[in-house]
Amino acid sequence: MIQSLALAAITLLLLAGAIELWWGSALRLQQRKSLESIEQRLVTHQPAERRMQPPPLPGQRKRALLQSADGLLMRADLPPNRAIYAVIACFGLVLALLAWWRISSVLAMPLVLGLYSALVWLWLRRRIEKQQQKLLAQLPDFLDGMIRMTSVGNSLPMAFQTTTKSVAMPLRSLLDRTLSSMHAGADLDQALALATRPYHLEELSLLHAVLGIGMRVGGRSDHILQRMGDFMRDHAHARAELKAITSETRMSAWVLALLPVAVATFMTLVDPVFFKPMFYEPLGHKFLLVALVLELTGGLLLYRLAKSL
Known part of the structure; x- marks a missing residue:
């Protein structure tokens, strides 16, 4: 019964993830097509020898999962080293x-690990949101500095290097990685695309596309950067207003979703005798499975409600 209950819990988690991926696939497909069209326009202006890319090595494919995890830590403003993984795994x-040991049941281990994984994911997501907000808040001022440098006759790479010296963290670390790639021989747009890839921000993708077009096609890049800066400020202001209006609804959704799990975990650890029939009796297993299904269904619905605002 314990094995079937654990298998059913894993199946429900995978089903919830599949539903979430399916609901968000249309938006991601539209964004990917938009970025691919911009990249295709850039590629048409590149020489033939630059369009050819070497095939990926076998070792690079094996490290894809680890690189994704490192990118997640970078987005969360954490150092991408193995010590972070070890600390998270050991604590769990x-x-x-x-x-x-407290409940004297093996069934408690996957439940606690699932709750711990959810808490770690929420913690990382909160750090990622704060990091993205800081980056987006610094981008308009950085663009203003580039506009001042290009308006007096400097090129885009020179304006980028000069303006980077006056930028604070966390945007400074991203720009420093871009400069390191430029010193290694990459163009400005390619270096910026490589440095911003782990952050998954559309504004950064748009910036490296605009810089690439300005370097290869020419034109008044300062006007485009000025419009980008104004748009980012207006977008950030509108997003802050929307977040303030919907904060009460989103907070209610989080409380309603996490309160039953938190109360049940606290009561189980404080008084395990009270919950022992849930882990040892067949009827208790059924109740536990029903509660898990209801919690996952309600949490998914509340998540969709909060995300749609």
């Missing part, structure tokens, strides 16, 4: 063993 293992 200690919590699972503590729950096993």
Whole structure:
């Protein structure tokens, strides 16, 4: 019964993830097509020898998952090293063993690990949102500095290098990685695209596309950068107003979704005798499975409600 319950819980988690991916696939497809069209226009202006890219090595494919994890830590403003992974894994293992010792049931381990994984994901997501807000808040001022440098006759790469010296963290780290790639021989747009790839921000993707077009086609790049800066400020102001208006609804959704899980976990750890029939009796297993299904369904619906605002 325990094995079937664990298998059913894993199946429900995978089903919830599949539904979320399916609902967001249309928006992601539209964004990917838009960025691909911009990249295609850039590629048409590149020489033939630059369009040819070497095939990926076998070792690079094996490290794809690790690179994705490193990119997640970079978006969360954490150092991408193995110590972070070890600390997160060890802390989760200690919590699972503590729950096993306290409740005296193996079934408590996957439940505690699932709750711990959800809390770690929420913590990382909160850090990622704060990091993105800081980056987007610094971008308009950085563009204003580039506009002042290009208006007096400097090229885009020279304006980029000069303006980077007056930028604070966390945008400074991203620009420093771009400069390192430029010193290694890459063009400005290619170096910026490589440095901003882990952050998954449309504004940064649009910036490196505009810089690439300005370097290869020419024109008044300062006018385009000025419009981009004004648009980013207006967009940030509108997003802040929308977030303030919908904050009460989103907070209510988080409280309603996490409160049953938090209360059940606290009561189980404080008084395990009270919940022992849920882990040892067949009827308790059924109740536990029903509660898990209801919690996942309600959490998914509340998540969709909060995300649609």
